[in-house]
Amino acid sequence: MEQLRIRFLLNGEEVEAGVAPVENLVQALRRCFHLYGGRESCGQGICGTCTVIVNGRAVSGCLYLAVLAEGTEVVTVEGLSAGGRLHPVQEAFISCSAFQCGFCTPGMILMSTQLLEENPDPTDQQIRHYLSGNLCRCGAYPEILQAVKTAAQALASQK
Amino acid sequence: MPRQAGRSLRRLESHAKVTGTVEYVHNLELPGMLHGKIFRSTVPHARLARVDVAAARTAPGVEQVITGQDVLSIIPDPYYGPAFHDQPILALEKVRFAGEPVAIVLAADPYAAQAALDLIEVEYEELPAVYNEVEAALKGAPLVHDKLRPGSMFADLIHVRPRSGSNVHVDYRVRRGDVEEAFRASERVFEDTFHTPAVAAAPLEPIVTVAEPGGSGPLTIHSATQNPSFVRGELARLLGWPENRVRVRTAFLGGGFGGKQYIKLEALAAASTLLAQRPVKISLTMDEQFVTITRHASTIRMKTGVSADGRILARECEIWWNGGAYADIGPRVTQKAGFTSAGPYDIENVSIDSYAVYTNLPPAGALRGFGVPQVNWAHETQGDRIARELGMDPLEFRLKNLLRNGRPQASGTILQDSGTEEVTKEVASAMRWAEPLDCGTGTTRRGRGVALAIKAGVTPTTSVAIVTLAGDGSCTVYAGTVDVGQGSQTVLAQIAAEGLALRAEEVRVIHPDTDATPYDMGSVGSRSTFHMGLAIQGATEQVSRQLIEMAAPVLGADAADLELYDGSVVARGRGDAEISFRELMATRFGKNTGTLVGSGSFTASYDTPDPDTGQSDDVAVFWMIGAVGAEVTVDTETGKVMVQRLVNVADVGKAINPLLVSTQLSGGALLQFGYAMSEEMRFEEGQLVNSGLAQYKIPTMLDMPKSVEVVLVEVPHRNGPLGAKGMGETGTLAVSAAIGNAVFDALGVQVKELPLTPERVLRAIRAGAGRPLED
Ligand code: FES
Numbered sequence: 001m002e003q004l005r006i007r008f009l010l011n012g013e014e015v016e017a018g019v020a021p022v023e024n025l026v027q028a029l030r031r032c033f034h035l036y037g038g039r040e041s042c043g044q045g046i047c048g049t050c051t052v053i054v055n056g057r058a059v060s061g062c063l064y065l066a067v068l069a070e071g072t073e074v075v076t077v078e079g080l081s082a083g084g085r086l087h088p089v090q091e092a093f094i095s096c097s098a099f100q101c102g103f104c105t106p107g108m109i110l111m112s113t114q115l116l117e118e119n120p121d122p123t124d125q126q127i128r129h130y131l132s133g134n135l136c137r138c139g140a141y142p143e144i145l146q147a148v149k150t151a152a153q154a155l156a157s158q159k
Numbered sequence: 160m161p162r163q164a165g166r167s168l169r170r171l172e173s174h175a176k177v178t179g180t181v182e183y184v185h186n187l188e189l190p191g192m193l194h195g196k197i198f199r200s201t202v203p204h205a206r207l208a209r210v211d212v213a214a215a216r217t218a219p220g221v222e223q224v225i226t227g228q229d230v231l232s233i234i235p236d237p238y239y240g241p242a243f244h245d246q247p248i249l250a251l252e253k254v255r256f257a258g259e260p261v262a263i264v265l266a267a268d269p270y271a272a273q274a275a276l277d278l279i280e281v282e283y284e285e286l287p288a289v290y291n292e293v294e295a296a297l298k299g300a301p302l303v304h305d306k307l308r309p310g311s312m313f314a315d316l317i318h319v320r321p322r323s324g325s326n327v328h329v330d331y332r333v334r335r336g337d338v339e340e341a342f343r344a345s346e347r348v349f350e351d352t353f354h355t356p357a358v359a360a361a362p363l364e365p366i367v368t369v370a371e372p373g374g375s376g377p378l379t380i381h382s383a384t385q386n387p388s389f390v391r392g393e394l395a396r397l398l399g400w401p402e403n404r405v406r407v408r409t410a411f412l413g414g415g416f417g418g419k420q421y422i423k424l425e426a427l428a429a430a431s432t433l434l435a436q437r438p439v440k441i442s443l444t445m446d447e448q449f450v451t452i453t454r455h456a457s458t459i460r461m462k463t464g465v466s467a468d469g470r471i472l473a474r475e476c477e478i479w480w481n482g483g484a485y486a487d488i489g490p491r492v493t494q495k496a497g498f499t500s501a502g503p504y505d506i507e508n509v510s511i512d513s514y515a516v517y518t519n520l521p522p523a524g525a526l527r528g529f530g531v532p533q534v535n536w537a538h539e540t541q542g543d544r545i546a547r548e549l550g551m552d553p554l555e556f557r558l559k560n561l562l563r564n565g566r567p568q569a570s571g572t573i574l575q576d577s578g579t580e581e582v583t584k585e586v587a588s589a590m591r592w593a594e595p596l597d598c599g600t601g602t603t604r605r606g607r608g609v610a611l612a613i614k615a616g617v618t619p620t621t622s623v624a625i626v627t628l629a630g631d632g633s634c635t636v637y638a639g640t641v642d643v644g645q646g647s648q649t650v651l652a653q654i655a656a657e658g659l660a661l662r663a664e665e666v667r668v669i670h671p672d673t674d675a676t677p678y679d680m681g682s683v684g685s686r687s688t689f690h691m692g693l694a695i696q697g698a699t700e701q702v703s704r705q706l707i708e709m710a711a712p713v714l715g716a717d718a719a720d721l722e723l724y725d726g727s728v729v730a731r732g733r734g735d736a737e738i739s740f741r742e743l744m745a746t747r748f749g750k751n752t753g754t755l756v757g758s759g760s761f762t763a764s765y766d767t768p769d770p771d772t773g774q775s776d777d778v779a780v781f782w783m784i785g786a787v788g789a790e791v792t793v794d795t796e797t798g799k800v801m802v803q804r805l806v807n808v809a810d811v812g813k814a815i816n817p818l819l820v821s822t823q824l825s826g827g828a829l830l831q832f833g834y835a836m837s838e839e840m841r842f843e844e845g846q847l848v849n850s851g852l853a854q855y856k857i858p859t860m861l862d863m864p865k866s867v868e869v870v871l872v873e874v875p876h877r878n879g880p881l882g883a884k885g886m887g888e889t890g891t892l893a894v895s896a897a898i899g900n901a902v903f904d905a906l907g908v909q910v911k912e913l914p915l916t917p918e919r920v921l922r923a924i925r926a927g928a929g930r931p932l933e934d
């Protein structure tokens with residue numbers, strides 16, 4: 001595989017990797033950094049299981065070429081709980097049992113985190129809308145909705 | 160210390176799931192591993208005139224290309240499957256559906272493997288093909304298989320009678336009473352034909368298997384499978400090896416829903432690794448999952464005779480199951496969904512014919528409910544038509560005909576320990592059925608509906624468990640149950656903890672690994688809590704007995720006065736004389752050494768049904784009984800249905816973990832909600848035209864009903880662990896019909912074909928108004 005060197009900030013640390021031109025960001029994160037929180041499922045930008053944050057925006061890692069990460073700041077679900085402390089959104093996903101198989105969970109958590117940064121007090125409809133690009137085949141949607149509201153409260157009380 | 164059964168304990172692996180560190184086979188990478196990419200047939204039915212892989216073999220980075228002929232060198236009879244041994248590992252003389260694996264390319268770089276697929280050339284001599292299940296069952300239809308290959312792995316399937324010279328490979332029947340006579344005596348006779356399309360399980364972790372050749376050790380298969388023991392047995396059979404030379408292990412599964420049942424990629428991965436002598440990973444894309452396994456499309460003809468006062472006197476069901484090109488577990492679907500196809504009703508005269516039919520479409524198998532959601536759609540939809548035409552309330556009609564404990568089901572097996580009355584009562588109260596509903600005005604109509612469900616727990620099956628205590632007193636459970644997301648590791652830990660008076664959090668349940676975990680039939684058909692729960696109870700009883708025997712002399716007490724409490728053996732009524740498990744282990748083995756071992760097993764009973772009448776005294780290990788209520792609004796200009804409330808009532812026997820039970824019920828309901836509202840695999844001339852999630856729409860959070868509610872009913876099962884019965888499918892069975900009945904209530908017109916897309920609903924509205932839409 002032809003390798004291109006890229007450097008970027010990964011969960012707060014400067015890193016370097018050799019990636020193939022065809023490789024997408026989820027695959028590169030797995031192969032080079034053993035980060036498995038991002039997962040490729042649909043491979044078409046539909047399901048959101050591959051969600052990672054690039055320069056503060058959630059992207060579908062399956063459609064984001066790894067080479068484009070050059071010079072960016074990338075955050076994955078593993079970076080949310082840096083220092084061993086869970087992020088309030090992660091805490092809320094546990095307390096609300098907002099998953100079954102857990103395959104969609106990192107994507108859901110990253111997307112929820114971004115939602116709450118933009119809108120700290122979303123309505124049910126806003127949550128449904130914002131998370132509609134993240135699929136959960138186990139049908140944990142009611143619990144996920146609850147988790148986002150619970151996290152919103154927790155974050156509000158931290159301030 | 161709280162009782163462990165009945166605790167709403169959160170999944171024990173929660174932390175790993177929210178940090179993304181949980182183990183899936185999807186993540187597995189092994190040193191020296193090759194990636195396998197599958198070349199698939201582009202035509203639905205053809206003789207393979209030539210398979211030319213020469214160019215692919217020399218492509219850059221390619222290690223090996225394997226065809227069906229190559230597989231023969233290590234597996235001379237390469238046909239697999241749980242019910243029939245009919246599916247070749249790679250196509251041999253012919254291909255039977257578009258998407259069938261023909262060759263596999265192995266390369267260290269998955270992109271190289273993928274690129275080499277373009278270099279494979281196949282010449283097809285096309286054959287006439289057949290796609291519709293009713294047409295395929297007719298005499299003279301093109302034959303998908305010239306020769307039938309029945310299997311032998313499951314006791315309940317040994318008795319299915321294969322039929323040769325036809326695409327109908329299983330022909331299952333129930334005969335009870337005299338339907339013809341009863342139809343003559345009926346005041347009204349209703350006859351309808353219902354359809355359900357093929358749909359996809361589409362777990363978000365696509366089907367994946369990693370195989371290692373093993374050298375002098377066992378062939379090792381890491382697989383996202385719901386049936387590790389079955390996979391081991393099937394691979395051993397294919398290879399002609401003893402089972403102990405095959406090791407199958409799993410991790411957490413990223414969903415399954417039946418799509419990862421029995422054997423999927425494992426035989427191909429095993430053949431690939433043995434030929435390449437390197438580890439091989441085959442990880443399907445989402446699109447490939449769609450042509451790997453589907454839920455049976457079905458056509459169901461239902462004829463029902465009723466008396467003037469609304470008693471069902473006779474019901475005749477004829478069901479054609481579109482099995483696709485290979486039987487997979489279709490024969491069990493045909494049989495199990497067949498015998499409950501008359502619904503949870505007390506009917507004296509029943510006639511059921513259920514046909515498993517081969518077609519040139521991707522194979523169909525189990526998908527949360529083993530065919531019951533399809534037959535439920537038929538009997539519950541027709542039920543509302545009958546009630547309406549008789550001027551009866553649909554709930555009253557159901558209550559009048561309800562199958563109650565002590566009465567025979569259509570198979571002749573007596574219903575027992577089942578909450579048919581309770582779930583009906585609960586759904587009525589949750590839906591506030593006695594109060595009138597505002598039906599809406601203008602172009603927005605409201606309606607509500609209910610549907611009842613019955614499914615038989617599959618029998619006879621076996622689970623075996625081992626429970627150990629280590630020298631420090633900690634407990635490990637060795638169970639072959641696969642945690643597909645349902646939370647089995649947590650619930651089984653609770654059952655073991657209950658038996659040994661520990662906290663569930665202290666118990667470790669290991670993932671299935673056939674080198675360590677004993678036989679289990681599989682995580683299918685809602686059977687794990689019941690069967691594995693009983694096996695674990697047997698194992699903890701053995702451990703508990705040993706602990707008490709060891710403690711009696713140490714505490715100077717009678718064994719009869721000893722009990723386990725919070726990690727210790729305690730003498731009742733003797734002050735606080737007690738000894739911890741750890742200390743007790745030390746008295747027997749020495750400090751921090753030794754292992755106490757207990758084992759248990761459970762095999763359910765079964766009375767083989769009479770092949771001509773389907774009658775049996777014992778055909779269900781337990782009954783799954785549920786009721787669903789739905790409230791909808793329909794836009795009469797667009798046909799768009801919005802589900803406002805979805806109420807799921809299930810008899811779970813005893814909720815060992817009410818939290819997990821409730822979420823599994825609502826999750827099952829939401830899966831079915833997709834099949835009710837939007838999901839439909841569309842084929843044109845045998846080609847799937849909407850594979851993958853871009854074109855095949857599964858529900859998003861935006862689509863989900865406004866309110867999703869769950870009501871638990873607990874009618875204890877006499878044999879169940881702590882009274883529990885299976886419930887993994889209960890919440891899914893009656894969802895489509897309940898929504899359909901609500902639409903009927905709102906519009907006064909019925910749709911008999913799923914899913915309830917705006918187009919289909921609008922066509923029904925317009926046809927009902929005498930202004931049908933053009934095609
Ligand atoms: S895998 Fe990227 S959106 Fe589905």
Ligand code: FES
Pocket residue numbers: 098099100101102103104105135136137138139140363413414644
């Ligand atoms: S928890 Fe399984 S897909 Fe969401």
